[in-house]
Structures are given as C-alpha cells and as structure tokens.
Amino acid sequence: MPLSVEKVERAFGGVRALDGVTFTVGEGEVHGLIGPNGAGKTTLLNVVSGLLRPSGGTIRLGEHRIDGRPAHQIAARGIARTFQNIRLFAGLSAAGNVIVGEHLVRKAPLWRRMLLLPAARAEEKAALDAALLVLARVGLRERAFDTASALSYGEQRRVEIARALARSPRVLLLDEPTAGMNAAEVAAVEKLIREVAAEGRSVLLVEHNVRLVMEVSDRITVLNFGKVIANGEPEEVARDPAVIAAYLGADT
Numbered sequence: 001m002p003l004s005v006e007k008v009e010r011a012f013g014g015v016r017a018l019d020g021v022t023f024t025v026g027e028g029e030v031h032g033l034i035g036p037n038g039a040g041k042t043t044l045l046n047v048v049s050g051l052l053r054p055s056g057g058t059i060r061l062g063e064h065r066i067d068g069r070p071a072h073q074i075a076a077r078g079i080a081r082t083f084q085n086i087r088l089f090a091g092l093s094a095a096g097n098v099i100v101g102e103h104l105v106r107k108a109p110l111w112r113r114m115l116l117l118p119a120a121r122a123e124e125k126a127a128l129d130a131a132l133l134v135l136a137r138v139g140l141r142e143r144a145f146d147t148a149s150a151l152s153y154g155e156q157r158r159v160e161i162a163r164a165l166a167r168s169p170r171v172l173l174l175d176e177p178t179a180g181m182n183a184a185e186v187a188a189v190e191k192l193i194r195e196v197a198a199e200g201r202s203v204l205l206v207e208h209n210v211r212l213v214m215e216v217s218d219r220i221t222v223l224n225f226g227k228v229i230a231n232g233e234p235e236e237v238a239r240d241p242a243v244i245a246a247y248l249g250a251d252t
Contacts, residue, residue: 018040032220032221049079061077093145140155174193222240
C-alpha cells in the first residue's frame, strides 16, 4: 500500500524542521531517506507515525488520510517503526518485547488474559510462537528468552526490527536500523529489508550507511534543512551536485 507525503511541514517555534516535503513510497518499494544530521529525517518519521502532528500538508496511506491522527490509530492502519534511540523494555525478554508489538493483532481482552481463560491461553501460546518465528527471521531465536538488557547493542536493534515486523505492517519505517552493527549484521538486515519489500510491504529507510542505502533502495529522497533537494533512483541521486555538496562529499 503506497505511502504519500505531500507538502508536509513541521515547525518548532520559528524553526521549520520540515518545509514542504513531498515524495511517495510505492507498494513493495524500499525508499531511502538520507541527509546530513539535523536535516529532518527523524522528524519526518515522527510525523508519519503520529508521534508529532504536522504543521501543514497531507499524508496518506493508500486512499486514507492519516496526518494528524494519533499514533495508535496510524499503527492500527498498518504502519510500524523502529526508533533512532532504542526503545525496548530492558527487563523483558527478547520474545516478550516482540509480543508487546503484537498487541494490535490480538483479540482476547485483557481481563480474559488475566484470568488465564482457555481462549486467552491459546492466544498467548500463538503470540509466543509468532514471536519466536520473527526472532528467528532476524537471527535471534537462540536469544529469545534473554532479557533485552543482556543483549548487545546490535542485537537490541534487531529485536526492535522484529517487534515492528510482528504487526505484519503494510509500511515499515526504519530509523537507522544498522547503527552499532558489525558487517555481518548489516548484511543480514539488508537481506531482511529486501525480503520485506518482496512480500509487497513498503519500507521507508533512514540510514547513515550510504552504501547500504544505495544498494537496497529503489528510490531515494534527500533532505537538507527540512527541504527535499533530490528525489530519484540511487544512481541519479548520487550524481546530483546538490546532494554531493550537502551530504555525500566530493570524494563520493
């Protein structure tokens, strides 16, 4: 399902963090979002996911307008995300953190789960089984019952990705998913992103690893001081003089 961002603005006092941002993420497309620090990338993800309200513009998921809606309603429509700063429950296991991400697709009300009624117990088992499957997908099945605080930084990043995938989202927003990862972990995340897109899901990727973005993205949007300075296929963007000057550097 396509995600359309049209003339989106977000102001903090007199500062425009987003200034008329427009682009579309197609169904089954990996769309890179890059730019220097402070360009507005995370602010845009916060606006799309409902953590911030836009000051102007429109955001649509398919035919439905979602800008200005609360975060839980946007999540229920099929948008899931990870965060630049890891947001896991440190005392929960990796599997427990993923199960938290499944709450929108679970049916048994809280009181049934608290009373351990048969239907609720069956759903709890199904939730755990689903969590183990998605943890296996990110290479962490063997760490499923370790607490999040016992995991390495890169492993915690992968748990966040697993939690987002547990919702079976239509659109996956990834905010620097490979930060703190080694080369093997980065390669595994790249493979996972390709697989998610091949399933027909849309991926909006914020990432400072330029090589990864250039190799995995179908299209790339470049922000600088809250404005779009380039939008196109990776090869086109990499040759754009404005992008080279603002972000990539002359050597690149």
